Amino acid sequence: MQDTLYDLPDAPFPIRQIRIDADALPLAMARNVAAGAAQGEVLVFLDMDCIPTPELVADYAGFAATFDGLLMGEVMYLPGGATAGDWSYPGFAAVAERHSDRRGPPAEGLEVCADYRCFWSLNFAMRRETFLRVGGFDERYVGYGGEDTDFGKTLDQANVTIAWIKGGLAYHQYHPHHMPPVHHIDSVVRNAQLFEAKWGYRTMGHWLHAFRLMGLIDDTPGRPIRILREAHDGDRALTGQQSHQPYANTARVLRELEAAAARAPEAVAA
Structure with missing residues (x-):
């Protein structure tokens, strides 16, 4: 999806970078390719403009151990300049804001969403077996918009529950954007x-x-x-x-x- 590969950091776990040869922002395809290449039992999807908290993976793994559905973690929004210089998670927590028009997390634990349209792919996780069973994202959706609602509808038709969780927090980095797009x-x-x-x-x-x-x-x-x-x-x-x-x-x-x-x-x- 881009011409230049990233210089990957050293880490105590393997990191793979997979290039998708396609045009026009093939988000659905990219997620499916990543899911197919993954080897773990639980898949965690996070948009590239987000910074996960150290507890994000453990939070998702804990819920996925007993819940076979789609889990949506918390998202907080950082203002401009928050990632400049020596940043820290306490510093993020002090300045980040919750979206005023998006559903917040439950006070604790897990809360089921009865409307498939609540699904948002920015920060979510589910068991790999379940993702593959429902067929993943519809790759006919190319470019921006629509693939999330389609996947939510697919889950609804397959009786796969969607839920918010307290935890799985990621910080969305500031960048200029347009809404509606x-x-x-x-x-x-x-x-x-x-x-x-x-x-x-x-x-x-x-x-x-x-x-x-x-x-x-x-x-x-x-x-x-x-x-x-x-x-x-x-x-x-x-x-x-x-x-x-x-x-x-x-x-x-x-x-x-x-x-x-x-x-x-x-x-x-x-």
Whole structure:
């Protein structure tokens, strides 16, 4: 997925780096390849922009010993500059924030999620045997968006339980981002339509709703989604993560767009 391999550090355990020869961000394929190459009984998936706490693997292993389902660990967001210089985990804990619009962990132990749409691949684990039994991620999802909800739906159909845990903490590193992801509109639209063809309805509805309010798409039900225009600087300014924010937030953008849409009839009447 990249031209240059990383210089791997020395560690008391083996580290393998596997290159995927594919274009357009093949996240689903990459996860499946990693799972197929793994030799342990429990798989832990963590996005590359996250730093695991020293207890993350042990936390997951402890829950996976008695729970045959998908486990989602905690995520905290670091502000800009938090990883500069000599950082420490206590330092991270002092400045990190929890996402205001994402479900937090239970107070203790494990809590089952009854809605498959809660699955988020940023930080999760499950038994390798179970991952392979359900077939892994659908590799037809290429680019950004949709593969998580599809995998959650697949687990739901296979009666594999999804749960949050207290523990398995990772820190998400700051980097500029856009939510909703206007910079990935092509793949979001394509993958939403793939999901609809497979399951009978569209996913990523909150992003599509935002794109529609921004005038980027026509997503009239019953016909293919049409991209009306590409995102411009104003769209990127609206959706972009600000330097003082540890994370980008679709809910904030939607509130602004819906408020503007509600004011529009008043402006026309005036």
